[in-house]
Amino acid sequence: MPHRKARTADIEQRLLIDAIYHRYHYDFRGYAQASLKRRLNTALIQFGCDTLSQLQDRVLHDPAVFPALLEYLTVQVSEMFRDPGYYQSLRREVVPLLRTYPSLKIWVAGCSAGEEVYSLAILLQEEGLLDRSLIYATDINTQALRSAEAGVFDQARVPLFTENHARSGARSSLSDYYTARYGRVVFDKALRERMVFSDHSLATDSVFAEMHFVSCRNVLIYFDRELQNRALGLFREALCHRGFLGLGSKESLRFSAHSDAFEDFVLEDRIYRKRAGL
Structure with missing residues (x-):
């Protein structure tokens, strides 16, 4: 059962990333999937969604959601003169x-x-x-x-x-x-x-x-x-x-x-x- 649930989540993630590409023309399909998964799991909590399918529905139908989600999908961690x-x-x-x-x-x-x-x-x-x-x-x-x-x-x-x-x-x-x-x-x-x-x-x-x-x-x-x-x-x-x-x-x-x-x-x-x- 856990394995089936994980496979479903992987399918949902691919569908969400495809939906973002076709709707907003941002292409995350070549990003490392494990890293995306961690960030999307954090986004689920912040957006109050139980599944990525729910999040996909909001991304497609509420124009205000995607700009906020983009903050989770892109990494904004740096510092001046790092290394x-x-x-x-x-x-x-x-x-x-x-x-x-x-x-x-x-x-x-x-x-x-x-x-x-x-x-x-x-x-x-x-x-x-x-x-x-x-x-x-x-x-x-x-x-x-x-x-x-x-x-x-x-x-x-x-x-x-x-x-x-x-x-x-x-x-x-x-x-x-x-x-x-x-x-x-x-x-x-x-x-x-x-x-x-x-x-x-x-x-x-x-x-x-x-x-x-x-x-x-x-x-x-x-x-x-x-x-x-x-x-x-x-x-x-x-x-x-x-x-x-x-x-x-x-x-x-x-x-x-x-x-x-x-x-x-x-x-x-x-x-x-x-x-x-x-």
């Missing part, structure tokens, strides 16, 4: 080569609420490159994009952000880049002027510009192998000759269909470089 060693390696190994370009285009794919975008903008400012850079920040969650564009974060998170920033090889104080008021911090407009925020799905959309550096950290771990390969194919296509790709600490190119298109650049920090001619 400081990654940013140290960007400063030491990648930035000297980025300096050779007259202008820079950078893509942060799956930018969530913007922590990584602001981290990169501050790093580029500290390295004297922000004024010739344009950072494209994309995500499928439009509410997260609005939060990212606002550049407002809870002040309680700032001590961790500050510690990470210092450990990243900072050349200034993080407090130089924000104003604190009413329990929140607002990052400088000058940083946001070098950012372009846009909704983009790695599951369904195509490349939109040529990039010198793509950073997609802690996103691929939520995809199945086929969708990982699709996303990495987009990054390969987007990167200019000898461009750079940064992934999360638990992600790798090793078993992907595009591993031959990249060489290890700083392997311990998951930074790769596109091979010549590819």
Whole structure:
């Protein structure tokens, strides 16, 4: 009986994900199913539904439900200068080569609420490159994009952000880049002027510009192998000759269909470089 119940839940999950795709054109079919299952089980409680079929009915017939459900389906957990060693390696190994370009285009794919975008903008400012850079920040969650564009974060998170920033090889104080008021911090407009925020799905959309550096950290771990390969194919296509790709600490190119298109650049920090001619 428990086995039959689990199989029914799996069928309901597939039907719900298909319904979301056909109704709202958000494609979660290539996401890791175990991770989706955990998030949907949490959503069931919050929406007061006993089954995914009940949730599907609400998603299809109540337009207000899907935007709220999207908050559960997309992962919005990050921090500024997460994994400081990654940013140290960007400063030491990648930035000297980025300096050779007259202008820079950078893509942060799956930018969530913007922590990584602001981290990169501050790093580029500290390295004297922000004024010739344009950072494209994309995500499928439009509410997260609005939060990212606002550049407002809870002040309680700032001590961790500050510690990470210092450990990243900072050349200034993080407090130089924000104003604190009413329990929140607002990052400088000058940083946001070098950012372009846009909704983009790695599951369904195509490349939109040529990039010198793509950073997609802690996103691929939520995809199945086929969708990982699709996303990495987009990054390969987007990167200019000898461009750079940064992934999360638990992600790798090793078993992907595009591993031959990249060489290890700083392997311990998951930074790769596109091979010549590819």
